[in-house]
Amino acid sequence: MKTVYKMLLGALLGFLGAYCLLAAEFELTLLQASFEATLVITGLTVLFIIYCFSGISRMKKRVYLSVSGDEEDELEAKQYRTFTDVTLANTVSTILSIIAIGISIVTEQPLWLILANAALFLITVILSYASISVLKLVYPNRHLPSPTDKDYGKKLLAISDEGEKHVMLDGLFHTFQMMNILLTGAMFILIVYSLGANHSQLFSIIVVGLVLIILNAYYMLKIRNR
CATH class of the missing domain: 1.20.58 (Methane Monooxygenase Hydroxylase; Chain G, domain 1)
Known part of the structure; x- marks a missing residue:
């Protein structure tokens, strides 16, 4: 109910x-400013991708820090927050790249703009696997499944x-x-x-x-x- x-x-x-x-x-002016709108969306996608790279880099660096006690718990919390932030940023960048590709194709934008956003989309897909792979470094004793495993969700839930x-x-x-x-x-x-x-x-x-x-x-x- x-x-x-x-x-x-x-x-x-x-x-x-x-x-x-x-x-x-309200007037839909996207067709009139489709090129500019696509550039803005592409720029946002790039910014989110940069943030993802930065987050993954920070997670890798923290793996080699030597901590214990409360500091270890605090570090684990930071790693978890960074991972969730990276995951969200990567999801947003993936969606934005698809939107940019769609606008570019429908409004017949230059080929280079379509290819650029297609490349950004591929980068976001790679980043999604990379961020999950970093978790294996963060939690080496958890036996996390490979991100390419077809039963990844079930195995992650099981552990x-x-x-x-x-x-x-x-x-x-x-x-x-x-x-x-x-x-x-x-x-x-x-x-x-x-x-x-x-x-x-x-x-x-x-x-x-x-x-x-x-x-x-x-x-x-x-x-x-x-």
Whole structure:
């Protein structure tokens, strides 16, 4: 029931957001400034990638520090925070590079810009494996699975203790709830935008709706069959 309420909240927020944009005579100017927008997104992607390299470098350097007692606990906490920050930055950079590629292709930007963002995308993929590989140096006694292992998720869960599993479960559950709110809100934004701007977003609405149905059905079937 709480999930339904949160989905309704997402719908309301989406409607209000789209209404405010239309009431302010919002005009989509991306096509007019697509080159500049792509350059900005590309620049942000590069900055996030640089941060990822910096974070991975810091994690490697800390591995060789000699500490004990409270300092060891503090160092482990720093390593954990750095890893989560790097993971988030890498995820954002991956998404931004895909957006930049999409804008470049749709708006027929220069080939070099498409290739540059494709290269950045490949770098983010490599960084995702590199950051996970560094964890083996940080936790040499944990027998962490290889990031290329097809059962990486299952094996990582298997070696996690109860506290770590609780943290992961809590994060995933709240992410699932937020996802429902945001995707439902996105559907209503697309509906209202289609009506107000005379640009049909029917395909996007259907895709978002199908994603919502599939994800919720998958989640419910998983917990139902336990």
